[in-house]
Amino acid sequence: MNAQLRQLLRGGMERFVEDVRPPVGLALRAYQHRRKRRLVARAATATGVAAALTAVGVAGLTGAFGPGSGQQVQTAAYVTHVRHALASQAGGGLVGYARTVLGAGAVVEPEPGNWKDLSGGGRSLRSGVAAAVMIAWSYQNESTMTALDAAGQPVAVEQNTASGPYGTATLAVNYRDRAWWRVTVTLKPRARPPAQPSCFSPGFLPAHETWKSVILQELSCGAYTKDGHQRVDGIDAMKLTGSNGVVLWIDPKTYLPVRQADPGASVTDFRWFRATPASLANLKVVVPAGFRRVPPPRH
Amino acid sequence: MKPDPAVADLESFLAERGEPLLRTAVLLAGSKEAGEDLLQAALERLLKHWGSIHGSPEGYLRRTLYNLAADGWRRESAWRRQLRLLRHGTDMVVADPAVAVDLRDALVRLLMQLPPRQRAVIVARYWEELSEAETAAVLGCSVGTVKSQTWRAVRRLRELIEPGSGRRSEQAGKKTS
Numbered sequence: 344m345n346a347q348l349r350q351l352l353r354g355g356m357e358r359f360v361e362d363v364r365p366p367v368g369l370a371l372r373a374y375q376h377r378r379k380r381r382l383v384a385r386a387a388t389a390t391g392v393a394a395a396l397t398a399v400g401v402a403g404l405t406g407a408f409g410p411g412s413g414q415q416v417q418t419a420a421y422v423t424h425v426r427h428a429l430a431s432q433a434g435g436g437l438v439g440y441a442r443t444v445l446g447a448g449a450v451v452e453p454e455p456g457n458w459k460d461l462s463g464g465g466r467s468l469r470s471g472v473a474a475a476v477m478i479a480w481s482y483q484n485e486s487t488m489t490a491l492d493a494a495g496q497p498v499a500v501e502q503n504t505a506s507g508p509y510g511t512a513t514l515a516v517n518y519r520d521r522a523w524w525r526v527t528v529t530l531k532p533r534a535r536p537p538a539q540p541s542c543f544s545p546g547f548l549p550a551h552e553t554w555k556s557v558i559l560q561e562l563s564c565g566a567y568t569k570d571g572h573q574r575v576d577g578i579d580a581m582k583l584t585g586s587n588g589v590v591l592w593i594d595p596k597t598y599l600p601v602r603q604a605d606p607g608a609s610v611t612d613f614r615w616f617r618a619t620p621a622s623l624a625n626l627k628v629v630v631p632a633g634f635r636r637v638p639p640p641r642h
Numbered sequence: 643m644k645p646d647p648a649v650a651d652l653e654s655f656l657a658e659r660g661e662p663l664l665r666t667a668v669l670l671a672g673s674k675e676a677g678e679d680l681l682q683a684a685l686e687r688l689l690k691h692w693g694s695i696h697g698s699p700e701g702y703l704r705r706t707l708y709n710l711a712a713d714g715w716r717r718e719s720a721w722r723r724q725l726r727l728l729r730h731g732t733d734m735v736v737a738d739p740a741v742a743v744d745l746r747d748a749l750v751r752l753l754m755q756l757p758p759r760q761r762a763v764i765v766a767r768y769w770e771e772l773s774e775a776e777t778a779a780v781l782g783c784s785v786g787t788v789k790s791q792t793w794r795a796v797r798r799l800r801e802l803i804e805p806g807s808g809r810r811s812e813q814a815g816k817k818t819s
Binding site for chain 1: 663674688745748750796
């Protein structure tokens with residue numbers, strides 16, 4: 344590069360960035376965005392795990408049912424219901440449900456077998472949809488997650504069904520664009536299985552049958568510590584605090600989660616139901632008439 | 643929420659070194675907003691590996707910035723859209739190359755429409771004034787790749803201030819090969 348070109352280029356670059364100053368709180372923004380993205384990834388992973396293991400699981404993001412006496416009555420019924428369901432299940436498993444309220448400005452995008460969190464990316468969110476709440480249902484090898492807007496209307500739905508040992512069939516509907524796509528993705532099995540982690544990451548949401556062993560393992564390796572008991576949704580729940588600040592309340596009798604909170608970011612509420620035609624109907628996805636089929640996004 | 647102690651350390655670090663890093667990010671990404679997003683993405687990766695980084699995180703952060711930028715970072719379609727817009731702008735500026743200020747700006751606009759890896763090489767070599775070996779280390783590629791990417795990028799930039807020079811050097815290259 345000759346001197347003239349180098350000088351001109353250097354001068355141009357200096358002019359281009361002369362007013363650039365880092366905004367205050369950039370590190371905190373990165374930290375919060377990373378936490379939020381991990382939550383979505385974990386929820387999506389949990390959905391995938393549930394499907395892949397052909398076990399009952401629930402994918403939960405965060406969310407809170409409003410307080411109130413009505414909630415207490417409903418919860419008491421739920422507690423009885425879950426324990427009866429656990430006692431009566433005969434290999435069929437439970438239908439899992441999780442409700443999540445996303446942070447302000449959350450933007451998500453269904454992807455084959457997963458959801459992408461575009462929140463905080465700010466400017467290139469053409470493909471994503473703004474969402475306020477995520478509802479997840481899961482049963483055996485199938486899960487359905489719906490993103491709702493602030494008015495409670497669906498903006499996107501994704502249904503994943505395990506297909507063979509490594510495949511996942513995904514059906515997604517985008518209400519904003521009045522479009523839908525379907526694809527089956529086959530993940531290549533790893534040549535070597537990953538080393539068994541010594542400790543699960545706090546916040547990971549396993550299938551319901553493995554909750555107890557996961558909780559016990561997390562306690563033994565120090566990822567979570569017992570932090571007493573608290574009354575949550577009518578349950579005398581065991582409070583567990585994760586090393587990264589995530590708090591998990593579990594039913595000490597079933598070891599199933601009641602609530603998970605990532606302070607400042609999100610709260611997840613869980614429900615478990617017997618598999619009945621009514622509860623299983625929540626997993627069904629119907630593409631509305633008039634919606635056009637589009638190619639699935641690249642991932 | 644009790645913020646991670648790493649965040650406070652990182653804020654202090656950014657108070658000292660944030661400005662040059664953000665300037666590099668802006669040049670790599672093409673705009674102030676995209677530069678902030680790029681730096682934030684690099685910070686997120688830094689936080690992920692915070693426990694395993696000893697000493698100043700600047701080296702890690704800088705490498706991450708360059709690698710994210712060189713890999714396209716955002717979706718390819720976004721780059722393509724940007725490319726079309728910038729091409730249009732450049733054509734208008736080239737119409738009056740005698741004005742030095744316009745030429746400088748035109749060069750930067752042309753820089754922004756280079757492919758991400760070529761742009762990353764130019765920013766490393768001519769903004770940060772890294773040697774070819776240092777640039778190769780930051781980008782995780784060979785010195786030969788740095789040389790070839792630089793040659794291609796410079797050829798396009800030179801075309802702006804010396805119309806026809808790029809084609810001449812290309813023909814010269816064909817004859818010698």
